Structures are given as structure tokens and as C-alpha cells.
Amino acid sequence: MVLVKLDVQNLNLRHLRLVHAIADTGQLSVAANQLAISQPAASRTLAEIERLVGEPLFVRNPKGMIATEIGRVFCRHADAIVGQLGSTVSDLNAYQAGQxxxxxxxxxxxxxxxxxxxxxxxxxxxxxxxxxxxxxxxxxxxxxxxxxxxxxxxxxxxxxxxxxxxxxxxxxxxEEVRVLARAGHPLENDGGLGFKDLVDQAWIIQGAGMPIRDAIEQAFVNRNLSAPLDVIDTASLVFTVGYLLKSDTLAAVTAEVANLLLSTRPDGLIEIKLKEELILSxxxxxxxxxxxxxxxxxxxxxxxxxxxxx
CATH class of the missing domain: 3.40.190.10 (Periplasmic binding protein-like II)
Known part of the structure; x- marks a missing residue:
């Protein structure tokens, strides 16, 4: 058995595209037309490829061009490379088009x-x-x-x-701040509470220095009230919801988050209405x-x- 000694340095994309087209169409003339080259040029290129491989890649018969055994191996790799190139072009076009x-x-x-x-x-x-x-x-x-x-x-x-x-x-x-609690919370039926009504409540809220925490604490201080002391720090909505549902704690969240939680837990959470708006920077x-x-x-x-x- 004679091993193929392929001169890969002289093999290029033009060669691979021609082999791919011949395998796809079964006709040298059709493949040449598909690649927008003349049939004589296609014949010369195929001869060049076969010289590099050292064996014929196709045999001609009345039905067209049929790949040899070594040709089928070559075609498989040519198809993969040309196909990958096509995918690359498609991806680049999609990228440039913002797709x-x-x-x-x-x-x-x-x-x-x-x-x-x-x-x-x-x-x-x-x-x-x-x-x-x-x-x-x-x-x-x-x-x-x-x-x-x-x-x-x-x-x-x-x-x-x-x-x-x-x-x-x-x-x-x-952002507007809303106050949430579990359904059945002792403050549930009170309409329009002031911050003095919330002084002794336990809170679950973002950590010190966060905008909501600062806004809540400042709201109490501005009214000469003590800032909440019973506070759990967390930014986790999952933990906040779980804790609210099993305690009488209040949670301060933005209006967008409040709307989301109230829509997903309509029977479990309520909003504690405040008399005044609390707006974040x-x-x-x-x-x-x-x-x-x-x-x-x-x-x-x-x-x-x-x-x-x-």
C-alpha cells in the first residue's frame, strides 16, 4: 500500500471548493459554472489537485464524475471545510447586520x-x-x-x-420604593400609613449604603424618628420572599420589583400603603x-x- 503524501502547503481553498462542487453536482462543467470559472480552468485545477494527492479523485463515466475511494475521503474533508466557511460567512453577515x-x-x-x-x-x-x-x-x-x-x-x-x-x-x-408584607400582616388593613406607624417593625432590606436602605433610614430620620434597628440585610429576592411569607417582617423594594412579586404571589404578598411617596435618586x-x-x-x-x- 502506498501512503498518500499530500503537499498541504500548495493546497488552497480554490481546490477544496472545486472538489466540493464536483462531488455535489457530479459534473465538471456544472461545477465550473457554479464557481464561475471556465471548464478548461476547472480541468486544470482538478489535475493540479490530483497531482498534489498523487492519485485520481474522480473517474468519469456516462453518468458523470464518480469519486474514487481516496476521492471520497478527500471530498468528506472538503465538504466539511467549505461548509464551515459558509457558516463563518453567515455568522459574520449576521453579526454585521446586528442579528x-x-x-x-x-x-x-x-x-x-x-x-x-x-x-x-x-x-x-x-x-x-x-x-x-x-x-x-x-x-x-x-x-x-x-x-x-x-x-x-x-x-x-x-x-x-x-x-x-x-x-x-x-x-x-x-425609582419609587414600595413596602411589602405577607398577606394577613397586622398592618394589612390600615390604609395610608405614616413612617411613625412603622417605627417598631422588623425589616428585610438591602445592606447599608444601598439606595433603598439609605432612603428608608433617611425617611425616618427626616421625621425625627429612630431608624429601624431590627433589620435583615439581603439583596436576594428569593430569600426576601421566603422570609416575608413566614414572618411579620416588612420589605422595602422598588415599584418594578413589587409589581413582579405581587403578580407572582397574589395570595401570599400584599403592599403596605404609605401616605407619602418615597423616591430614589x-x-x-x-x-x-x-x-x-x-x-x-x-x-x-x-x-x-x-x-x-x-
Whole structure:
């Protein structure tokens, strides 16, 4: 048995495409036409390939060109490479058209629920091949991540230590704080409570320094009341819901989160109505200044901007 000694350095994509076309059509003339070359040029190229392989790849018969045994092996690999190239071209076209690619989004909890969810749903309808990664975290983590290139876009507040000149800051929105409790809570039937009515209550809320925690504590202080002392710190909605359902604790969450929880646990959770609105400082749609984004990221940015404008 004589082993094939293929001169791979002289083998190129033109050779593979011709072999793929001949195997696909069974006719040299049709393959040449498919590749937009003359039949004599196709014949010369096939002869060149067979010289590199050292054996005929096809035999001619009245029905067309039939691959030899070594030809079938060569065709299998040619098909795979040409097919992969076709996939590569399709993927590149999809990427350039904003139909595919990777998007990394970071958001604080309220806008993640209220705006990122519907925006990603709209994007996936138009571009199902888009790979979307979403993190929900405090603003400081999100902005630090954005500047480290961990995110393409964030919805967050701007911490004081961040240089805003490095950011492209778009539309801002504020969040309203709501208070939730379990159904049957002792305060359930009281309509429109003041903060003095909540002084002795236990709370489950985000940790010290978080916007909701600061807003709740400041609301008590502004009314010459003691800030809550019986507090459990957590940013976990799963833990918050589980704890609320089995205690008389109150939870402070954003309006978007409250609407989500009340819709998913209509028989288990209630809202404790307050006499006064409690508004958080605004968050913004942010990306890095002067940083070019991929077409799919630009597409999501436009959709998110539109969603925030509604």
C-alpha cells in the first residue's frame, strides 16, 4: 500500500471548493459554472489537485464524475471545510447586520425587572441568535465592571468616585420604593400609613449604603424618628420572599420589583400603603465614552433607549 503524501502547503481553498462542487453536482462543467470559472480552468485545477494527492479523485463515466475511494475521503474533508466557511460567512453577515453576537448587560434591580426584561424579549424576537448575558448588582459594581470592559451597557446610578467624563450617560429615571408584607400582616388593613406607624417593625432590606436602605433610614430620620434597628440585610429576592411569607417582617423594594412579586404571589404578598411617596435618586443608561460597540449591542441600546422613553 502506498501512503498518500499530500503537499498541504500548495493546497488552497480554490481546490477544496472545486472538489466540493464536483462531488455535489457530479459534473465538471456544472461545477465550473457554479464557481464561475471556465471548464478548461476547472480541468486544470482538478489535475493540479490530483497531482498534489498523487492519485485520481474522480473517474468519469456516462453518468458523470464518480469519486474514487481516496476521492471520497478527500471530498468528506472538503465538504466539511467549505461548509464551515459558509457558516463563518453567515455568522459574520449576521453579526454585521446586528442579528447575532454577544451582549453583556448590567443593571440595578428595578430597571432590570422593568426595562431590561421587555427589551431583551424584543431583541430576541428580532435576533434570536443574540447571546445575552445579564447581571443584577449594585451601581458601584456595575460601573467598575463597565470600565473594566466586563459590560457593554449598564443601567445604574453614578457613584461619586467614578469619573463621569469616561462615560456616555443617557436618559435617567427615578425609582419609587414600595413596602411589602405577607398577606394577613397586622398592618394589612390600615390604609395610608405614616413612617411613625412603622417605627417598631422588623425589616428585610438591602445592606447599608444601598439606595433603598439609605432612603428608608433617611425617611425616618427626616421625621425625627429612630431608624429601624431590627433589620435583615439581603439583596436576594428569593430569600426576601421566603422570609416575608413566614414572618411579620416588612420589605422595602422598588415599584418594578413589587409589581413582579405581587403578580407572582397574589395570595401570599400584599403592599403596605404609605401616605407619602418615597423616591430614589435617578439611575441612567450608561456605556463607555468613545468605545465602539458591536452592531448587536447598538441594536439593544436603541431598543433600551426606546423602552426607557415610554
Amino acid at each position: 447575532a453576537g454577544t451582549i453583556r448587560i448590567g443593571a440595578v434591580t428595578g430597571p432590570a425587572v422593568g426595562y431590561v426584561v421587555p427589551t431583551v424579549q424584543a431583541l430576541k424576537k428580532e435576533a434570536p441568535l443574540a447571546e445575552v448575558s445579564i447581571d443584577v448588582a449594585p451601581s458601584m459594581e456595575l460601573l467598575d465592571g463597565l470600565l473594566r470592559d466586563a459590560y457593554d451597557i449598564v443601567l445604574a446610578r453614578i457613584p461619586s468616585h467614578i469619573n463621569a467624563n469616561r462615560l456616555e450617560i443617557s436618559r435617567g429615571r427615578v 435617578p439611575y441612567h443608561l450608561i456605556r463607555r465614552n468613545g468605545h465602539a460597540m458591536s452592531p448587536i449591542c447598538d441594536r439593544l441600546h436603541r431598543l433600551l433607549t426606546k423602552e426607557l422613553a415610554i
